[in-house]
């Protein structure tokens with residue numbers, strides 16, 4: 643079982659830079675607009691799509707960062723910040739390295755982030771993902787997050803290879 647612990651500043655940084663943030667998928671959610679309504683339609687794609695979120699380099703900006711450690715190897719990370727004005731905790735980063743996925747590590751990182759949000763007296767844990775990240779959307783739904791909105795104009799579509807739309811999910815804190 644992976645150990646979930648708080649990040650140790652500069653000491654963990656070299657290993658965190660090695661955490662693999664890429665995913666592959668053979669299906670995506672197509673965002674359909676009908677009048678004032680939006681819906682998500684699951685579609686198969688060929689060839690499969692691969693996206694890499696790149697190295698995580700901004701963790702010193704977050705009040706809460708946890709890492710997952712397996713046999714002294716950092717294989718996952720989660721970072722949360724607090725929006726005090728609306729009592730919302732934001733799960734800004736969540737990554738488990740390829741090779742360590744589907745072992746329950748993402749779940750432990752989310753549970754730890756939820757505990758932090760609860761102890762900070764937040765209403766919910768909120769996050770942004772993309773319509774193309776089918777695997778993460780399955781994971782978040784499994785973790786009790788519900789789709790709470792989208793933004794069709796958040797990303798600069800002149801610089802992205804694929805047509806990506808921001809989707810937002812939230813899990814209420816009891």
Ligand SMILES: CC(C)(COP(=O)(O)OP(=O)(O)OC[C@H]1O[C@@H](n2cnc3c(N)ncnc32)[C@H](O)[C@@H]1OP(=O)(O)O)[C@@H](O)C(=O)NCCC(=O)NCCS
Nearest residue numbers: 665737738743744745746747748749771777778780781784
């Ligand atoms: C999304 C991610 C963090 C999930 O972490 P993980 O360690 O693989 O997930 P877990 O093993 O903890 O899975 C927890 C539950 O979600 C389910 N789940 C995870 N991935 C799934 C998938 N692709 N499809 C369906 N269910 C999935 C598991 O079956 C498990 O269910 P259970 O509790 O009933 O056993 C990981 O796949 C990842 O880092 N992906 C690449 C980076 C990324 O996309 N990050 C999110 C950016 S918004």
